[in-house]
Amino acid sequence: MFKFMGNKKIVVLLVSLIIFVILMGLTMLRPGMTWPEKFVKDTVSWTQGLFNRPAQAIAGFFQDIRELKNLYKENKVLKETLSHYARDTMRLNKLESDNKNLKELLEFTERQKGLDNYKYHVAQVYAMSADPYTSVVNIDLGERDGIRKDMAVISVHGLVGRIDKVSEFTSSVQLLTELDATNNQSKAIAATVKGKEKSFGIIQSYDHESQLLIMTNIDTNDDLAEGDTIITSGMGLVFPKGIEIGTVVSKEDGDFGINYVAKIKPAATFRHLSELMVVEVQDPR
Template identity: 55%
Template sequence: MFRLFGNKKLLMLMLALMVFIALMGLTLGRRTGLTWPERFVKDTVSWTQGWFYKPARYVAGFFEDVHHLRQTYEENKILRMTLSQYAKDTMRLNLLEAQNKQLKEVLGFTERQKGADNYKYLVAEVISVSPDPYSNTVNINLGSMDGIKENMAVMSIEGLIGRVSKVSNFTSSVQLLVDMNGGAGGSAERQLEKGIAATVKGKEDKVFGTIEYYSNEKQGLVMTRISQNSESELDIGDTVVTSALGQVFPKGLEIGKVTDKKIGDFGITYVATVQPKATDFRHLREVLVVKVPEVE
């Protein structure tokens, strides 16, 4: 019985091998289409793969979208930083160009002044403006360590703007011409040493007067104590300069132009209105402190 069972197994194996060879012969030959078992297997495998492929594709697409989104976020972050830096660089460039232009103008002014006098001009930067509307004062970045002293004249490239009122080691305060209210009832402390001795450029030996205060009504400096003889020589449009008779401001510093003149209150002397050459006192950037050489 065991031998018969073994022969049956051999017989089944031989039969399966023959069927396999027959199927190989059928599939290797030229065919116009698939057999029904092949179609069944193919359709079954494709349908099964479809069920697994679609979720896998959605999951892979989701992670790919997340990656692209993060990459876009990083790129936008870099672009924002680059744009911010570009804006800072542009602002700094504009500021440097404005400062360069201003310094060139200051340099041109000092070069021109070398032929007119022997004063030394210390270039200072305005670092702050007094917030008090009743105190027309600015602070500069030069102090006693730089040779600054009280009552030194301070100019812009247009003309005289005031004097040094207070000095510390590294900074100083500058009292502006528009703070001259002594003649209009102000205190003696606000009179810029009780006025500026002045004359007219080109007529230094003919016209004399004193700049006493700034008139808000006339928007100009008031020049008083002009004698009758001086009045005849004083014309509208004349340039008023310091005369040095007051022993505070050195001579020859331009103050402004005469815009009006009239007889004084008592009919003895005349009064003139002088428009300062430096008109924008609240937006000063660089100023010049006038240092007069000491007489040996």
């Protein structure tokens, strides 16, 4: 009995398979689809579209989130790279500036070796007053480096000022812009003309409006002229001889016409100072 039931199942399966193949053949031979087939196809397509659009939107949302995360990471990396580039650029600019200044200092000291008996202490400016009317800068040399009050301070271009106050490790420099004829603390500068050492005058004030030094007590017979280079004469016993101060831009009658007054354009700049030199007069022995 069981054997018959098993054979019956096989027969039913074979008959069903034959009917299915026949139906497939008839379907393929028809020129078009029947309306039930069309209905089923359209229904399935519409249902797929109904579920497909939200699925695509959700997939696109998560894709946008992934892209946003990637964009954030890339932006962070670019910012770090830009920051490093800006830092390296600033370092390079500073190194180039320092290299240029040191070359100028080296050329200056080599050039001066055969001209005078001075020792030059190279100092770094580490602080400047923010007040334009308080012309004082601080340098990183002090008593332990042999710095003394009233020593002349120069740049590679010319006289800048003098040492005003000295501590163990640092010093304050009073710039030429602090020269004031009415201030007893201000040190006047005995000056002469380079190549015309018979000329003589006193520089004891600075005109902030014109940014020029005022040279007085010039004799009426003095042949000082516009374009002459003014240097220290060494007669004032504060500033050693031969340091360039500036260039004569004008010469006119002084008070009561008994002497001349000249205006001098400083050779050195008093802004953005970085390296200076303190002049020490060597013992001739």
